[in-house]
Amino acid sequence: MGRAHAGYISQTKGLELVAVCDIDPARRKLAREEHPGVKTYASVGELLSKGDFDLAAVVTPHNTHAPIALRLLKAKKHVVLDKPMCLTVKEADAMIAAAKKSRVMLSVFHNRRWDGDFMTLMDLIGRGLIGEVFHVEAWGGGYGHPGTTWRADKQICGGALYDWGAHYVDWILHLIPKRMVSITGFFHKRVWMDVTNEDHVEAIVRFEGGEVANLQQSQIARAGKPRWHILGTKGAIVDQGGSFRVYTEAGGLPAQLDVPYQKSRWEAYYETVADHLLRGKPLAVTPESARRVIEVIEFAERSAKAGRTIPVQYP
Numbered sequence: 001m002g003r004a005h006a007g008y009i010s011q012t013k014g015l016e017l018v019a020v021c022d023i024d025p026a027r028r029k030l031a032r033e034e035h036p037g038v039k040t041y042a043s044v045g046e047l048l049s050k051g052d053f054d055l056a057a058v059v060t061p062h063n064t065h066a067p068i069a070l071r072l073l074k075a076k077k078h079v080v081l082d083k084p085m086c087l088t089v090k091e092a093d094a095m096i097a098a099a100k101k102s103r104v105m106l107s108v109f110h111n112r113r114w115d116g117d118f119m120t121l122m123d124l125i126g127r128g129l130i131g132e133v134f135h136v137e138a139w140g141g142g143y144g145h146p147g148t149t150w151r152a153d154k155q156i157c158g159g160a161l162y163d164w165g166a167h168y169v170d171w172i173l174h175l176i177p178k179r180m181v182s183i184t185g186f187f188h189k190r191v192w193m194d195v196t197n198e199d200h201v202e203a204i205v206r207f208e209g210g211e212v213a214n215l216q217q218s219q220i221a222r223a224g225k226p227r228w229h230i231l232g233t234k235g236a237i238v239d240q241g242g243s244f245r246v247y248t249e250a251g252g253l254p255a256q257l258d259v260p261y262q263k264s265r266w267e268a269y270y271e272t273v274a275d276h277l278l279r280g281k282p283l284a285v286t287p288e289s290a291r292r293v294i295e296v297i298e299f300a301e302r303s304a305k306a307g308r309t310i311p312v313q314y315p
Contacts, residue, residue, distance in 0.1 A: 001082055002027070002059040005109070006035060008267055009057065014274040021047040044068055048075050055277070057109070058082060061150050062157045066091035069106070073098040078105040078277060084166035085290040087158040088298055092291040099287065105276065107283060108290035111269040112167045113174070116261035120244060121175065121228065121237065124259065129248045130232030134211045136175055137229040138168050141218035146197055154196040159187075161201045161297045165217050169203070169293045172215060175230070178207040180292070180312040185300030191220045203300035206309075 002022070010017045020031035021041040028040035041047040047056075048071065055078040058068050066086040069079050073095060085108045086092050099106035112118065125133060146152040151163055161169075173180075188200040200218040207213075228239040235248035243260045272284035295312065303310045 002057075003030075003034075005057045005059050005080075005082070006031065008270045010035065011267060012270040012274050014278045015055070015270060018053055019047060019051045021051075044071055048072070054078055055080065055105075055273070062162055063087055063155065066095060069095050070098055073102050073104060073106065076102045076104055080107050080109055080273065081290075082109045083170075083290070083293075084108075084158070084162050084297070085287070085294050087162070087294070089291065089295050092287070092294050096287045096291065105273075105283065106287040107273060107276075107285045108287065109269060110167070110170045110285045110290065110293075111266045113170065113285070114265040114268045116264040117227070117239070117244075118171050118174075119262045119265075120259060121171075121230070123262070124237060124244065124246060125175065125230075125232070129234070129246055130230065130236055131234030133176055133230060133232045134209075135231040136172055136211075136213040138172060138213070138215045139225050139227055139229075140164050140168060141200075141216070141221050142224055143218075143220055143222045145192055146195055146199075146219050148195065152195040152197045154198075157197070158297070159201070159301060160198040160217055160219070161203065161300060165201065165203075165215065165297060166293055168215050168217070169296045170289075172205065172213045173289070173292055173296075176205075176207050176211045176213055178209055178211060180205055180296070181208050182206045182309045182311050183296055183299040183303055184309040185302070185304035187301060187304040188220070201300070203296055205296060 006017055009015050017035055017038055019039045019041060020028060021044060022028050023042060031038055031040055041051060056072050057080040058065055059082045060068060062084060065081050069081055072079050095106055150156040184204040186202040187198045189198050191199050199220045203215045205213045226239040228237060230237040238245045243258050246257050246259055248255050275281040276283045299310045
């Protein structure tokens with residue numbers, strides 16, 4: 001992912017890749033080969049003491065996001081965090097406070113807001129084709145071993161919901177852009193005992209208007225289902241993989257149509273960062289919006305452990 005961020009930065013007008021920091025000498029060597037002229041550093045301390053830069057992208061294991069970002073923010077550097085923002089709401093609050101104190105930008109790489117399927121969903125809903133959304137089901141996963149990298153190590157990554165789940169939660173909070181009132185979680189550990197991540201996780205979010213979102217992520221689901229199943233007061237949207245089946249009405253009569261996904265534009269994220277820093281435009285991915293994602297994930301696990309629904313105080 002560090003390689004991907006470097007590429008996006010290099011191709012974004014107004015941004016210039018000037019340095020790469022990595023503890024692995026082989027990765028530093030590769031960075032110099034792929035980006036001639038870029039300087040490389042072996043530690044954050046060396047980068048801060050010797051590097052000349054304005055914006056840093058933190059692309060490291062999840063449990064290191066907050067400690068590294070806080071050092072950069074206190075040094076008055078703008079910061080982009082790869083998703084998820086961090087592991088706890090407490091960490092998110094600390095980073096938001098540090099960014100405000102230093103008067104620098106803090107954002108999170110929720111680049112999948114520019115996924116083709118999600119942009120299509122937002123467009124369809126924005127046009128009022130299904131009325132007011134009141135129920136969202138989101139699904140991801142299958143049946144298979146989660147792997148042996150740090151992404152399957154709960155202490156490092158935070159748990160199964162912190163990887164792809166962070167994207168799904170961010171999507172859901174845009175599909176139902178209302179205040180959350182409660183979160184309920186169900187976490188299972190039943191099959192893959194050689195890794196510490198959960199096998200199956202579920203988060204249910206209730207919003208102030210009574211709307212409900214249900215997210216499931218699984219490594220033990222022999223049978224899957226569509227990624228999206230969305231109900232509105234006038235219709236519904238069901239994911240078909242590559243397109244959506246939209247159930248709506250025309251002239252008072254029921255109607256159905258198939259709508260293909262738009263083209264994804266992941267490079268758009270850094271374009272919005274450049275627009276904000278160089279041209280004063282509003283920040284597309286605010287730290288507060290990314291904090292809500294962490295709140296859902298953290299509270300879902302807290303709910304699962306307690307066996308009860310957890311109320312939400314933060315908007």
